[in-house]
Amino acid sequence: MEDHTTDALVNRDEPVPVIAAGKHNDDAERSKPGVLKRSVSKAGRSLQDRIFSKILEQVMPVEDVDAESVSVGDKPIAIDSKRPAFSLPLMANNFRRFNARIGIVFLFQTRVERLLSWKQTSHTVSFLFIYSFICLDPHLLVIIPFAVLLFFVMVPAFLARHPPPPSTSTSSITPYYSYEGPALAPAKTIKPASETSKDFFRNMRDLQNCMADYSDVHDATVSAFAPLTNFSNEKLSSTVFLTCMLMAALLFLTAHLLPWRLILLVGGNAAILSMHPSFPDLVQSLAGDMLDQTAEEGPATDRKGHESFNVSGVAMPASPSKAVSLMESLANISLDSSPEEREVEVFEIQYRSLAPYSESQWEHFLFSPMPYDPLSPSRIAGDRPKGCRFFEDVQPPTGWAWKGKKWELDLDCREWVVERMITGVGFEVSGSPSESGMTSGEIGGWVWDLPPASNRYEEAVSTLAYDVLESLNPSKGHDSKGRKKGKERISQDYEEKVHTGSHVTGEWRRRRWIRIVHRVSLPAADKYDQAAEDDTRDT
Incomplete structure (x- = not known):
């Protein structure tokens, strides 16, 4: 193994690390001495990489890179397809390249730690003077990049090109630098540490310790x-x-x-x-x-x-x-003792058949959190309303509890119908007679579906008197005046049937019940699990 790589920037202040062989548990085995293993040949390493790649392909499904995306805020951003996908051999190769070039970072870290820990008092005091001058005159801050480039990059590079001549005297004379004449040495170039050098393992040790510190x-x-x-x-x-x-x-x-x-x-x-x-x-x-x-x-x-x-x-x-x-x-702050309160709604939905010659009455169907109006997505999709059969089965949202003991009927149905912009329905107006075919003893608040226009017209026609039907089908000598009169009567009877008739309703009707809930404290284990659901739940 090489002693070190020429012109490689690494931290050589500490000895070469020892690689521990076998399994170990994170921090427990750090202090145990180990044995340096022999490097595996490229053929064997390639075979291991292939085996691990096959195992990872079985464990993690391979997805199309174009289909992958990351979300920043609410907008998904597609990953660049030019970037390579995850690959174990590629990751190992990139790690070796990274480890061979990371030495300059650890060298800088070591020198900063040495400067701030007062290892050399003169260096630390000099740094304090420079820092004080910059604090007193912040305009000096723009000089730092140029000073670093001059004294820490270019001056050492020039001295490397013009080294002092070898001393021939037996006495201890300090070598001198000659700034005249041609360069005597090649230019200094920063090279990555070789994989077979001790510097490469020093970088691995520093990288390992840096990950542990982080x-x-x-x-x-x-x-x-x-x-x-x-x-x-x-x-x-x-x-x-x-x-x-x-x-x-x-x-x-x-x-x-x-x-x-x-x-x-x-x-x-x-x-x-x-x-x-x-x-x-x-x-x-x-x-x-x-x-x-x-x-x-x-x-x-x-x-x-x-x-x-x-x-x-x-x-x-x-x-x-x-x-x-x-x-x-x-920190003894008096928080608000009264919990947050909100209103929970549930819709009582009833159904009756509109089959011909059917005299079926309204029957309770279920209690649903949605009104199941004619233009609701579930109804357009052909799905049945979802909910529970009885009031006792209606549960408060997660993190909330019932405050009121009973459900209250919302008699002002116009408000929630207009608020939701529901169309194709009829509803009761306070102070007007019942329009939904209910007896006078029933409570109100109902919102019923209107039948299609064709059905309403047919029902209006079927309820006309016999003499009106006679006028619509006269003999050949019937004049146009009688036909016009019959049409006007049909239109009048149709409008009356739509607004005041007891049979011109759809299959579904619903009314709104409300109840007050208040927040309750969740167990510590459930707070984080329900956080997202509670924030997005609209009660």
Whole structure:
């Protein structure tokens, strides 16, 4: 195995990692020593790739790339068909290419960590001076890209082309660089690390540790911020929400008045100084001195001193438990005790046959959440109405409970008919006689279907008197005046039958019942499962 790849940017500060052979469980086997396995030949690796590809093809169905899409908001965006589909050999090849070129990122990460952790004090202090100058004069920020290009890219490249001549003297004389004359060395080029070099395995080690660090930071961030923002504790999340709203409104008005240069100067220097190795000891000594000072104030304030200590006249909790209790007291927001209320509706649907010479009466069919009007999609599709047979079977929506004990009949049927823009129906008007063929003892609120125009005309014709029919079929000498009179009488009787007759109705009629529901708290396990359904349910 090669020692390292020439001109490859990698992190060579740590030894070559050891590859553990065999199965291991994530973090439990990290510390176990392992044995470096021999590299498998290309023929064997290709055979394994083929086997894994066949297995994945059996497990995951292959779909057309053009048919796949990702959704951004409410608009689906088709995936570019020029991009290759998932392939295990392609993924392995891309990983090897990526790992050979990722060394510059880990090198930069190592140098930043070394700079901020005070490994070399002179470097960190110099960085603090540069940061302070930029905070005091933000116009210097535009110089940074050019300075980095000059001092960290071009100057090292020039020195690599003009190295110092070899020293022939036996004394320890510092080599000098000659900036005159032709170049003595080839130009330095960044090359990817070879797969057989130690640098390649160093990159694999850093990539492995980077993925672990990201996972740990992700889990820690979620565990810290999720309880504050997901309203699992409504009082605490409400406090955070109100605080953020007040801060946003306040900064919207006063952000231009704040001394941002001074804030960034003090905050940045304080953050970097807090990373000094001796900073924790300094903080502990100061905290101990402050606790000792509060303990000496006297027996009257001894008990209070154990619970809190004064910082510039402000009482601060002395223990984590006291700090938590203080936060809980601040978050003690009185939420609205009255739950949200809404109105639930259900339609009582009745049916009767319109077969010829049938004297069938209205029969209860079911209770449905939809009115099953003539132009409803289910009725146009030829489906029967869906619902339950009895009132007792009607259940409230998920997350809601009945507040009222009884269902109330909606007698003002005109309102919900007009609101839904339902056509092809007739309904009762308050103060007018019944129009749906009901007896005077029945309650109203019915909305019935009107029959087709052809059926209404035929029924109007069939109810005419015999003498009117005679006038419609006169002898050859009948004049046109009698024919016109018969037509007018047919039209008059037809209009009366449509509006006031007891038989000019369709097969279905319905009326609306309403009931009040209020929200109830769901169990913790069901809250997240029903969140999407509750948000989209229209009660």
